[in-house]
Amino acid sequence: MxxxxxxxxxxxxxxxxxxxxxxxxxxxxxxxxxxxxxxxxxxxxxxxxxxxxxxxxxxxxxxxxxxxxxxxxxxxxxxxxxxxxxxxxxxxxxxxxxxxxxxxxxxxxxxxxxxxxxxxxxxxxxxxxxxxxxxxxxxxxxxxxxxxxxxxxxxxxxxxxxxxxxxxxxxxxxxxxxxxxxxxxxxxxxxxxxxxxxxxxxxxxxxxxxxxxxxxxxxxxxxxxxxxxxxxxxxxxxxxxxxxxxxxxxxRQQEAEVLRAQQFTEMTLRIRRSLKLDDVLNTAVNEVQQALDADRVIIYKFNPDWSGTIIAEAVASNWNHLVGYTVNDSFWERYLETHNGGRVWVTNNIYDVGFAQTHLEILERFQIKAYMAAPILINNQLHGLLFCHQCCSFRVWQKTEVELFRQLAIQVGIALEQANLLHELQQAQEVLRLRDRAIAAASNGIAITDPRQANNPIIFCNAAFETITGYSQEEALGQNWCFLQGLETDPATVKEIQDAVREERDCQVAIKNYRKDGTPFWNQLTISPVRDASEKVINFIGILSDITEKMQTQEMLRHSKETLQQQVLALLNDVQEVSKGNLTVCAEISMGEIGVVADFFNAIIKNLRHIVAQVKHTAEQVNVYVGENSEAMRLLADDALKQAEEITNTLQSLDAMVLSIQAVADSAHQAAIMARTASTTAEFGKTSMDLTVNSIMNLRLTMAEAARKVNRLGETSQEIYKVVALIKQIAVQTNIIAINTSIEAAKAGEEGRAFGVVAEEVSLLAAQSAQATQEIEQIVDNIQLETTEVVKAVEEGMIQVVEGTDLVRDAKMQLGEILDVSRQIDELVQLISDATVSQAQTSQLVASLMKQIANDSFHTSEFSRLVSSSLEQTVDVARQLQDSVAVFKTSEKKESAIGDPRAVEVMDTRRYTVGDSVVIQNGNGKFSVKL
Structure with a gap:
């Protein structure tokens, strides 16, 4: 459709x-x-x-x-x-x-x-x-x-x-x-x-x-x-x-923003209200934790090496405290530029960012799962970081939270800067108070003048100035420094002070001034200019210290020095005869330190005189004793040399004997090695024979087991034969049933044709079963025949194995006897080798001792010659010593030293005064002494 x-x-x-x-x-x-x-x-x-x-x-x-x-x-x-x-x-x-x-x-x-x-x-x-x-x-x-x-x-x-x-x-x-x-x-x-x-x-x-x-x-x-x-x-x-x-x-957003702004303002006021640095830090972390409902908030301050220290913390009760912990993590150094710009570092999940393993381990150790970090800037310089940690779970930070956190970090930086400025101001005020107290308590007089006014008047003076000068503060203020000067004040010093003021430089002088009562006093005056930020001099500070006692002490020291120099000159004039070898003179003993020195000098001369007399006597005795012993030392050296030659001949014979003993020891050692090798080979042979016996015994057991299994196979074939006979009977019965079935099917006509076909198939199957049964019987017969032959072969093999075992045992016993004989030979050779080695070592030790004795004899001869030579040199030294001490006069008898180059001479024998230089010469050279 x-x-x-x-x-x-x-x-x-x-x-x-x-x-x-x-x-x-x-x-x-x-x-x-x-x-x-x-x-x-x-x-x-x-x-x-x-x-x-x-x-x-x-x-x-x-x-x-x-x-x-x-x-x-x-x-x-x-x-x-x-x-x-x-x-x-x-x-x-x-x-x-x-x-x-x-x-x-x-x-x-x-x-x-x-x-x-x-x-x-x-x-x-x-x-x-x-x-x-x-x-x-x-x-x-x-x-x-x-x-x-x-x-x-x-x-x-x-x-x-x-x-x-x-x-x-x-x-x-x-x-x-x-x-x-x-x-x-x-x-x-x-x-x-x-x-x-x-x-x-x-x-x-x-x-x-x-x-x-x-x-x-x-x-x-x-x-x-x-x-x-x-x-x-x-x-x-x-x-x-x-x-x-x-x-x-x-x-709602506007209301929230107003609420956040109000909250932010209140937090800022609370943070700013804290004046001490610790209060600022603690207030800041507590306010941030409450505002963001975080598990932990810390302030992380950088160290010069970019490690960090946790200086403040606000943490929930069920998480670890980290305050005071120092962290060495280079992660934040790499992100310095990012944080220095004021940006907040936001991490919702630490495992999704791709952090380095070291940074991730630090976060896990601190139980952190999500966090924010914002820089804390003080005077535009990175001071540290403000951290907000979420430890219980991952967290998606909202933009409002990030912005609030950033603003709070800025306020924390401002508060810290304010606290630092207040701390610095308090320190400066404390320093000023300490300076005022120090100036008031100073023992030196301090006065400050103002060069910007006419005549550079004094505008401040401390109590010590009044004590030193006698002028009160009201009398001194408005006066110039010159009002302390008088008739004996050095004009050159006054001019030096005026030049320093005019040139605006430091100056330090010692000047004589006069007190209010007219008494003079010495004082050390130090003048220093004070400049403003534009390097313009605004004041002069004068420090006045009374050094009258110091100047008086210096004058007394100068007078004492002159007196001491005169006494030294008198002492030198008294003892100048000692420089010529006259040990009979004595220095005049006076009062004071020089008198003590003269007393010591007289004692030294006395001891020296005694020592020179002893040296003369000792030198004479040395000459006598050395002459007597010199010939004996020479004979001792000749005898030691002859003894060394005889020991050398004995050593040559002993070396030949040592070589012979060493050859015998080497031969014995080689024989011991060969005997040990033969013993080792016999041991290996015995071990091999043991293994061979064990293998033959295992083979015997294996063949016995194989015989049992073959017999079992024959018995199994008999059982198979029974089963085959049973199958054969079943096949015959099946064939009979098939024939009967085919007869009945033939009687049934057309209706029994199907049974006839089945009967034919059953008959054919029975015939095939009978044929297969015959083949199985033939196979079983063959198995039984072969099994019988295998059993016979195994029995013959076992007989041969038993005979071989007996032969191996006999060989093992003979090899054991050979091994015992080898061990005995090895022990005898080893004893010979040890004895020979011992003799060789003893001979070598004797030879070494003989060599040592020969060396000692040679050394004794050499030492005797050296001692003889030393005795001769000692005689010469004793003679020189007698000549040297002959220049000293140890009695009232005059002893002339003229013409002796070792005598001490005074180049100038006049009377000396202070400032003269005395040149003294002896056998060791010249030296000069300034009086």
Whole structure:
């Protein structure tokens, strides 16, 4: 039956499909964005609206379908067809509003929605009441269902990803997606319609059919317009709700921003209110932790090597405390430029960023799963980092939280800078107070002048200045330094002070000033200029110290020095005869230190005189004793030389004997090695024989076991023979039964032919069994025959093995006797070798001792000669010593030293005064002494 479509209704159905798709995308966004208490209402209303839109598209498209027969629809079936698509729309909106949409959930939802749309379509087709039979093309039917499922999956995916788009560009993308979804829905319908074919059951007039079609067209137009109105109203409601929601969100955001600003201001005030550095740190971390509801907030201070120390912390009770912990992590050094610019480092999940393993281990040790880090800048220099840790779980940090954290980090830096400035100010004030107390308590007088005023007056002086000068502070202020000077003040020193003030430089002088009561006093004056930031001198500081006692002490020391020099000159004049060798003189003893020195000098001269007398006597005795012993030492050296020659000859004979003993020892050692080798070879032979006996015994046991198994095989073949006989009997009985069966089948005629065939087959099988049985009997006979032969062979082999075992045992016993003899020979040779080695070692030891004795004899001869030579040199030294001490005069008798080069001479024998240089010469050279 031919069919036609109303093009206008087709366009209307496609428009409804597109608008319904757009509405579905919009409703998916509304369901996702609304709160929980409103979401259910939007989900139900959206499901009904979307379902009715899709149903209207299909129904209008069905009304656009015209046949040459009247078409009517069952109202109940039509209404029922809306249920599947409404349920499918609800499921699609529910899935599209979820936070996550997996592929499994997408496929499951798409299949259910596609089946719902297909069910709605074919239920609507079933609602048609026409005078014709409907037949469906299976291929097109399945294609329509597949298109419905594919379109549902695509629609669900698009709805999920386009649900939150509200901008103009994103709205254009949503319209394009609605066109694609509407076309897919229309394609599902028209593919399903193409799958249907109609066969009329009776002929109907064309006029009646035309009237029915025109009424359906009006119905389709009414349903289409109504659907467009409903969809438009739904979109308008969604738009109004979106605008109201946006206004509500904006209002809440503004309220939240105001609340955050107020909270931020309060936190900033609390942080700024803290004046001490520790209070600032503790307040800052506590405020940040409370504001962000974090598990831990720390302040991380950088060290010079870019390691860091945690100096402040606010942490929940169930997490580790980290304050005071030092971290060696190079991660933050690499991101120094990023943080130095004020940017906040945000990490929602430490495992998704790709951190280095070392940095990740540190985070895990601190129980950190997500964190933020912001730089703390003091005077535009990176001081440390402010960290916010989330330890219980991963956390997606919001933009408002990040911005609040950044602002708090800035305020922390400002507060720290303020605290540092306050701390520095307090330190400066403390230093000033200490300076004031130090100046007030100083023992030196301090005065400050102002060169910018006329005559450079004194504008400040301390209490020590009043004590030293006698002038009060009121009397000194406004005066120039010159008011302390008097008649005996050195003009050159005054000029040096004036030049230093004029040239604006430091100056230190010792000057005589006068007190208020007119008494003079010496003082050391130090003048230093004070400059401002532009290097201009604004003050002079003068430090005045009383050095009167020091100057008096110096004068006393000078007088004592002159007195001491005069006494030294007198002592030198008294003892100058000692330099000529006269040890009979004595120095005059006076008072004071020089008198003590003169007393010591007299004692030294006395001791020296005694020593010189002893040296003379000792030198004479040495000459006598050395002359007596020199000849005896020479004879001793000759005897020692002869004894060394005799020992050398004895050594040559002993060396020959040692060589002979060594040769015997080597031969004995080689014989011992050969005997040991023979013993070792015999040992190996005995071991091999033991292994051979064991192998033969194992072979004997193996052959006995093989014989038993072969006998068992013979017995088994007998049992097989019995089984074969039984099979043979069964085959005979089977053959008899087959013959009887064939006879009975022949009697039965045509009806027993089948039994005859079976009997023939059974007979043939019995014959084959009999033949196989005969072959098995023959095989069993062969097995028994071969088994008998194998048993005989094994028995003969066992006899030969027993004989071989006896022979091996005999050989083993003989080899053992050979081994015992070899061991005895080895022991005897070893004893000979040891004795020979011992003799060789003893001979070598004797030879070594003889050599040592010979060497000692040679050394004794050499030492005797050296001693003789030394005695001769001792005689010469004694003579020289006698000549040397002869120059000293040890009695009242005059002893002249004129002409002796070793005598001490005084180059100038006049009386000396202070400042003269005395040159003294003796046998060791000249030296000069300044008085």
């Amino acid at each position: 031919s069919s036609t479509y109303d093009q206008g209704l087709i366009a209307l159905s496609i428009a409804i499909a597109v608008l319904a798709s757009y509405t579905a995308l919009d409703l998916a966004g509304r369901v996702t964005a609304t709160e929980k208490r409103v979401r259910l209402a939007w989900l139900i209303g959206g499901s009904i609206t979307m379902g009715l839109g899709i149903w209207s598209m299909h129904f209008v498209a069905m009304l656009a379908f015209h046949l040459p027969v009247p078409i009517a629809y069952d109202v109940g079936t039509v209404i029922f067809s809306t249920l599947p698509v409404i349920v499918a729309s609800g499921g699609a909106l529910f899935l599209a509003s979820r936070q996550f949409l997996s592929w499994r959930r997408l496929l499951f939802g798409g299949v259910l929605m596609g089946l719902g749309i297909a069910a709605m379509h074919y239920i609507g087709m079933a609602a048609m009441r026409i005078e014709a039979h409907i037949h469906y093309n299976p291929v097109l039917f399945l294609l329509s269902v597949g298109i419905a499922i594919a379109a549902a999956i695509a629609a669900l995916w698009i709805a999920f990803h386009k649900r939150m788009q509200t901008s103009r560009t994103e709205r254009s993308s949503r319209i394009l997606s609605a066109l694609v979804m509407g076309s897919a829905i229309a394609g599902t319908h028209y593919t399903g319609m193409a799958a249907a074919s109609f066969q009329p059951t009776q002929v109907v007039g064309s006029v009646l059919a035309s009237q029915a079609n025109s009424s359906l067209t009006l119905l389709a137009a009414g349903i289409g317009v109504s659907t467009l109105i409903i969809l438009g109203f739904t979109l308008l409601t969604s738009f109004i709700d979106r605008r109201m929601s946006a206004q509500a969100i904006l209002l």
